[in-house]
Amino acid sequence: MQGDYALGDMQMGETPELFNEIASHYDRWSNLLSGEGIRAWHHFAVDQMRLGPGLNILDVGCGTGTATRLMAKAAGPTSRVVGLDPAEAMLGVARKIVPDPESAPVEWVLGAAEHLPFADQTFDRVTAQFSLRNMSDWLEGLKEMVRVLKVGGRLTILEMVQPVTSLGALARKGLDAITANLSNDALVPYQWLGVSLQHAPTADELSSEAAHLGIATIARHYWLGDLVAVVSGVRASDKVSSHQATQKGPVVWAIDGSVTALKGAAWINRFVASGTRVHLITIIPPKVRAEEVAETDRLFWSRQHRRAQALLDEHRFRCESSVLEGEPGPTMVRFLEDVHASMVVMGKKTRTPSADLWMGSVARYVFMHAPVPTLFVPTAVSME
Template sequence: MKPGDPAAVRSLFEAVAPRYDQLNDLLSLGLHRLWKRQALLWLQPRPGQRLIDLCCGTGDLALLMAARVRPGGEVLGLDAAAAPLALARRRAAAQPWLPLRWQQGDALATGLPEACMDGAVMAYGLRNLADPGAGLQELRRLLRPGARAAVLDFRRPDPQAGLGEATVERFQRLMLRRVVVPTARLAGLEAQYAYLQASLDRFPTQEALCALARQAGFQHVGHRSLAGGLMGLLELVA
């Protein structure tokens, strides 16, 4: 599978959707939920805000945000794949009081009005876009001036930056090869999770990612390493 190919990425997430949440819990020992809450701590959702969860998947972050924008707010969850959105809608149906809306669409070209959102998150989506820089530009376009955004994803270590970074890269590759892929194999999803390393190899390093965010027009660009440098959180202000 070619990393960043829109049709291939969409097909991948259609296939993994039924087991996606369970595998995330298993492979991260549940820590992905903590990392997502770190993203929300930066975002600071408030009642009355209109927020967007780009590449929302099965909707776990969108549900958390929707609980915090009541009353008067709304959360839009957008994803390119239909199967994760179907699961998100079923989860939201159990909490019909939450102000949620779902839309199938492209995070590179949402079709939404400019400066229509008070905040945004994107968790494990930027790495899968055909052009991460263009994804950050569309994210910036959607935000009102001063709005916050949190972008959570795997962090690509830069082995040229020193021994510490080289060690993190070796450990990350080892974990993907020896833990993630074999575990996914048991669920019949080896090919889908083997794609992780290929997608990471083309992802910008922390420094390059921050540069892309500045080029996209964000006035504040911060980056926080999580999980010993295996994950990264971009903290942005439009």
């Protein structure tokens, strides 16, 4: 893929022309109108992409390349990044910014999401960040993104979506009020923000269409109620996709020997559907020790698992058990992906709702990286 790709015979609609008009001040006003939130959202979405060395990465609707450069930095110089956008002026701004020598090289491509100029299964990571709702046909754009994504590759969408919660609806009203009253000539085009939401899907619709196209282990995260969402998942092989269509993944229950973790049984008994598989897991941090010590640990945790399993309704759930070694947070996330989990249940040892999440804990890591919903069972809660 050398040089820029032209749109050919494709007719550019009004949206690229609008972004050509605001390209020179797009980043400044996007930051101001979002209260600097857009930066944090981009960082979070890039983190969800699970970037590393040697990857081919595509940013669809890259604009001025703000998020694209974050990806290039996170992936490192052995990866390769392509930023694609239908607005030439936005790409012009992106090209003027001096690249970081420690980042992956970035190729800026003129093109449209609905007609990606790449072969099937070209990229290890594909993302669209605040560009899906600006496509002339977002579903066609989504199909194209999945087409060029390799099996096993990760798709990550960051977008303003149609809110369905009261808090999200309130946030949208606030956005509409702000954009409707922009009178400065340079800012009038930003009224498109409110208009474009009329073309956006809900997070449920986006997730459902992605799953239909073969994206598995879909995770969602929200801000401003549910006005801003990250939807991410992995392109499954036909075999895995078919399996997931007929069998729901297990609920993974983390057992760490604490009373708090065992309280998860009450939540599972009450809220998890009968017939669901429950997979109990303990992760032993790595350390230098004799083999017999490791075996003793495994026997101990096997007994703990049997104790926990006895708290579940034996007539409703099928239980499995694993004792693994590794760094707890990353090992847990990989396990959730490997078994195509539907949810993870973990104990919390603090009474405050978010204390663990900001202390570099395993709970925080799993919350930030898990591909599925995470249920934290607090110490003080009783389900009796």
